Amino acid sequence: MKARYHAPFAERGTNAVDADIANRLLKIALDKGGDYADLFFEYSVSGSYAYDEQILKSARRAVSMGLGVRVMKGDATGYAYCEDFSFDAMKQAAETAAQIAAGGQPVAPLGVSMRGGPSRYPVSIESLDVDGEAKKAILERADRAARASDPRVVRVDASFAESVREILIANSLGQLAHDRQPLIRFGIHVIAEDGGNRQSGSSGGGGRMGLEYFDDKTPEWHAEQAVQQALLMLDAREAPAGEMDVVLAPGDSGILLHEAVGHGLEADFNRKKTSNYSERIGEEVASPLCTVVDDASLRGSRGSINVDDEGQLPTRSVLIEHGVLRGYMQDRHSADFFGTTPNGHGRRQSFRSHPMPRMTNTMLLGGQDSPEDIIRSVRHGVYAKKFGGGQVDISNGNFVFSLTEGYLIEDGRVTAPLKGVNLIGNGPEAMRNVVMLGHDFEVSDGIWTCGKEGQSVPVGVGCPTIKIASMTVGGTQVAGG
């Protein structure tokens, strides 16, 4: 089946880009003496559907396309982009980017050859090619299920978003790479009211797949999760404040890894020596229980990619092995600096942005403990189940996470639901304080989006049940106060 939306620069497109055109543009880009140049062609289409007050209230679609040209000279980058694929517009972008390297000898670019591998996106039919009625039906099912499940549910809204991003990358090393990256996400948000008390709950997920996602995680299942969360919150009590043991649920809690250690292992911060992991390869930086990997090859995960935005083929990067720091996530620039090869972490939000070292699917691998034993081992603490989001200060590793679902642990049992829980700590310290790891590793299907220097990219996370001895819980209830 022919996709409805296809890139003008692709083979047989209206502005097909072949090796000859790429070579001419690369030659212009390097004409002022740059060391390296790449071309990033992108065509992306996204759609969204908002179901609200029992109707499909609005539907949206957006098309964005352009070419980003990057020229590097030493540590300096020249960047320019254009939004149409006429040769004149592309030539002008190449000339603008070339300015960074005034003077010097022109370099003749090499011939370009296509690289690639097996696809990591299990998509039979791209969601954008499926009739809109099918997506409307999914949203209706979610809405109906949420309303039917409890009379205290006063509001439901559900949304579905889909996109496909087609990219073509050519660089002055003679590499050419192409990818077509599909992505879907579903979300439901409910509000429950009981007397004057109003609370919200939500659930969502997705990945690089088609509508078959809903065969496994049905709209009804998500609706039930959201309603249960809102109802639990109606009974939630104020969270304790102070230091205590924290147990993280499997899957979603991987976001803590992403913030607490992931960012600090992006090679740009280490190249600049502004990360607290700088110059520490080979040192013990976490409890020996911890092995952390970033793996772009997971089938269908939100963070998975076949090629990165610099045309490299990413695999699985081992970052921390049994507590010892093994490596950083590299893009081309940092790999040149460290004298290594780029390992597929060069990503960018769009053709309007230059690439940086970024995560794909960041995971703490499973351990030996049973989740029940882990909870039983805690006298007074917090069980963190669902996370709203987090943030880290790379320079010292301090982080904060907000929980959307968390519970008190009392005498080895998960008891009352808590509201307004924040976890605050320091990445390296928290990683050293990992004292138990479950054998229940899980990849989250949550809708994680990572922001860095104003650029957002979709990512995935995963982890088992984790016990961290002593973390600061930011609630309102001061013990003994």
Place this chain on the structure above:
Amino acid sequence: MSKVEEEGEALVDLGRSVVERALAAGADVAEAGAHSGSHLSVKVRMGEPELVEEAGSRALGLRVMLGQRVASTYTSDLSEPGQRMLIEDAIELARLSESDEFAGAPDPAELSSQSQWADLDTFDEALSQISADEALERALCGERAAFDFDPRITNSEGASFTRARGVSALVTSGGFAGSECGTYASVVVNPVADDEGGKKRSGYHWSASRHYEDLEDSRAVGEEAARRTIAQLGAKKLPTQELPVIFDKDAARSILGLFAGCVLGGAIWRKSSYLVDRVGSSVASDLVDIVDDPLLPRAPGSRAFDGEGLLSRRNVVVAGGVLKTYLMDTYSARKLALKSTGSASRSPAGGVSPSTSNLILRPGSQSRDELVANTKHGFYVTGMMGFGFNGVTGDFSRGASGFLVQDGKLAAPVSEVTISLNLDQLLRRIDAVADDLDQRTAIASPTFRVSSMTLAGS
């Protein structure tokens, strides 16, 4: 006619043609937004250029209604096939949508026209003349000033300078046609210092303005960035306790931003705000006055007309602690059986929703230093982290850093703590407001003090 006015006219013509074609294709209502812009952005690090980025862009956004079925589309592909797809997709999606009894364009009688629009002085032609070399020099000067300020500044995340200009047009089938333009410049310096235990402290400071002449000197920005970075060295947790909390103007702005999200009409009719049914009641201490003013000259959030073409107006949101109004577009006003406050914002992608323009918490009469001097014991917050806010309930809990206040003076630096209190309580407990408001941001507040909050630390 100046060059930028011609650009505005051309975008209006483009918008008009898209609206006509959408109507011909079957739309009952069509509204097109056309945008063009360009920017130069440079970054330096350790005294060397790191990035020079320069580009221009154009885009079209379209919202259509078939009866009361709504859809919107966006494209950066302005070619004929690109425009055709924009219109066809919008019609197709509107057919899929279901009728919403509250949907509709504003009453044509409410639309504004050129003679009514205030000149807000948001465009500075001089900015577009700044070359990459000059931009690099401004950034280098800022970074150098940070290094020169204190030898403990040993590293840098860099310094950047950006200039941008944009022109937008809106054309609606109800009869509105207009364009506006703006420029923006900013300088940011981000030094790093080594702290004990191998930790580093990264701090920053920035200046931003509509006009080049209003931009703070790079040197001053760099020195302030260094001062802030050094001040955090040796930061420690505080013991868990209840205490008065002073939010400096950056942190205070962030608190005001949370309130902003809860006062928008969309959050109210969705019942996803703790401010539902609160107009006319007390939502803050009587020291608190909040206005949304789109008509301030040279301010970042100024606009002569709103995203639906209504005339912009100054709205008093909170007076003496009492909530006076929500901020509404046409749709949310209809949902609430009220009138639009001229607060519609249209996203480039074509969607319309209410937004704040320049939301300002009005300054008090004492200086920031006096406010601190009048605080015997407390926590002075300069930075917050994380997303711990629930608009439905107002529950607030965030990571914070800053300084311990002892006997009216800023003392030891503090980090890795959280502060918590429901936003409703927080605003009611404001017991002092300083006079240090500035206009760098569209949401702006002076320093204020909250009489008591929970701090969680060691």
